[in-house]
Amino acid sequence: MSDTYDIVIIGGGPGGYNCAIRAGQLGLKTACVEMRGTLGGTCLNVGCIPSKALLHASELYEVAGSQFANLGIKTGAIELDLDAMLGQKDEAVDGLTKGIEFLFKKNGVEYIRGRGRIAGPGKVEVDAEGGKSTLETKNIVIATGSEVTPLPGVTIDEKRVVSSTGALALEQVPDKLVLIGAGVIGLELGSVWRRLGAQVTVVEYLDRILPGMDSELAKTAQRTFAKQGMDFKLGTKVTGVDTSGDRLGVTLEPAAGGEAETIEADTVLVCIGRRPFTDGLGLETVGIETDQRGFIANDQYRTSAENVWVVGDCTHGPMLAHKAEDEGVACAERIAGKAGHVNYGVIPGVVYTAPEIASVGLTEDELKKSGRKYKKGKFPFQANSRARTNHATDGFVKILADAETDEILGAHMIGANVGEMIGELCVAMEFRAASEDIARTCHPHPTLTEAIRQAAMGVEGWTMQS
Ligand code: FAD
Ligand code: NAI
8 A cells, every 4th residue: 555645734733633534435545644742733722612611601700600599490509610611621632632532433534643744745744752754745735724913012921911712721810811802702701700700801902892793792792791790991002011920910901092091900811803824834835825814715625736735723703612513524525536625604602601692694884885675583582481581681693684585694693502503594584585575484492592583573574572
C-alpha cells in the first residue's frame, strides 16, 4: 500500500474532525494533525462544551435558590461548590474529546499529534515530540480555526484579565466582573458568573448588544439581562486596564470621544470577537494569501492553491461549530468526487443564556434594508400555556415570510428552550416551506413549540390564542 495519503487535515476541531471522519467513511486514506494534545478543537476543549456545562449548572444553582420555594420545594440553604462545578465541566470535555478519538479509530482515520505546516504542494511537515516528519498527500485540508482577538493596550494573563478560556476556569467567583464586548461570549459567560454571585458590567463599543442579530431580539434580550442585574455601558470603549493594584482599574471613554472614567474590577473578560488562526502554517509555500482580516478565501472549500482546501473558522462565514462541521463533511465529499454542499441561508445561531436567543435566516433589519416585501407573525410566550405552567413567559417567536409567496425567510426567538426549537424552522426553511405549512401542521399541546405555530398563523393573519 502507498504511504501517500488521500487527505491530510491540519486541525482537529469541528471542521477538521468531521472532515476526517467523513473522509474515512468514504474510504479515503486520511490523517488529521492536531497540536493541542486532545481532539475537538476550540469547541470541545475551551468553547461550546465547557461553556454549556457551566451555563447548565449555574442556571440550576440560580433556579434552586430563587424558584424552588415558589414551586413548593423545600431545601436547606443552597451552597456553591465551585470546584465541583468546574470538575463536572472538565469531565464533560474529557468524555467528548476521547469520543472523537474513538470515532477516528472506528472510521480508519489516523490521528497524528503535532504541529502541522504546509511544506509545499502535497507535503505536510509535522513537528511532534519525537521530532519532525513529512507526510505526502494528494489533498491538504486547512482547519486551523480561530483565536481570541486581542484588545490593543490590554494584556490577557488568563488570571485577572482573561479571555473566554480563563473565564471558563476562574478559581473563585469575582466580586466585580467587567466584560469588554456584548457579543455571544460576553452574554453567556457573564450570565454564568452573575448567577454564581458576581456583579457584572458589560462595556460595548456599539449602541446595541449582539450586533448582527435581529434588533428586536437584541432589545428584548438587553432589557431582560438588565432586569437580571447586568449593567450595560453601551457606546463606550475601554482604553486601558491598570493591573498594578489589588483591584483592576478599567478606563472607559464614550466611543464618540469625551471624558474618561475609571471603574474597579476583580476580573476583566476580553470578548471582542475571534480572528482566524493561521500562524506558521506555511501558506506561502503554496501561494495562498489571506485577506486583510486574516481569512483564507474559498470557492466550494477550494483555496487558490491546487488540492488545498479550507473549512471552518479560518475561512469566511459565521464562526460556529455547526457551520465548521457541515463544511468539513461537504469538503470531504467534494474531495471524494461527490456533491458536498452547505446551505448558508439556513445556519442557525443560538445564544445559550436564560432566556435563550435563537435565529435563522434573514433578520427584519436586513429585509427592511433590502426593500423586499415581507409579512410578519409574532407570538409572545406569555400567551403559551406550557410557558405559563413552567413560569417561563419571557420572550416571543417571530416569523418573517415573503409577502407574495409566503416562503419563510427568517425566524427569531427569545425564550426558554428556543435553542432546541429553532431546529423546526431550519428544517422548514431547508425544504423552502411556506409559513402556512407550519401554521397547518399539528403541534403537540401543551408545548412551547405551539408558539412557533401561532407565530406562523400570525403571518397568515389567523392566530388562535392571545
Ligand atoms: P477550532 O475548533 O478552533 O479547531 C482548530 C484546531 O486546529 C485547534 O484544536 C488547534 O489546536 C488546531 N491547530 C491550529 N493550527 C494547527 C497546526 N498548525 N497544526 C496542528 N493543529 C493546529 N460555536 C457554536 O456553534 N456553538 C457554541 O455554543 C459555541 N460556543 C463557543 C464558546 C466559546 C467560549 C468559544 C470561544 C467559541 C464557541 N463557539 C461556539 C465557536 C466554535 O468553538 C467554533 O466556531 C468552532 O470550534 C470552529 O471549529 P474549527 O474546526 O474551524 O476550529
Ligand atoms: P462577538 O463578535 O459575538 O461579539 C463581540 C462584541 O464586542 C461585539 O458586540 C462588538 O461590537 C464588541 N466590540 C468589539 N470591539 C470592541 C471594543 N474595543 N470595545 C468594546 N466592545 C467591542 O464575539 P465574541 O463574543 O468574542 O465571540 C467570538 C465568536 O465565538 C463569535 O463569532 C461567536 O460566533 C462564537 N461563539 C458562539 C457561541 C454560540 O454559538 N452560542 C458562544 C460563544 C462564542
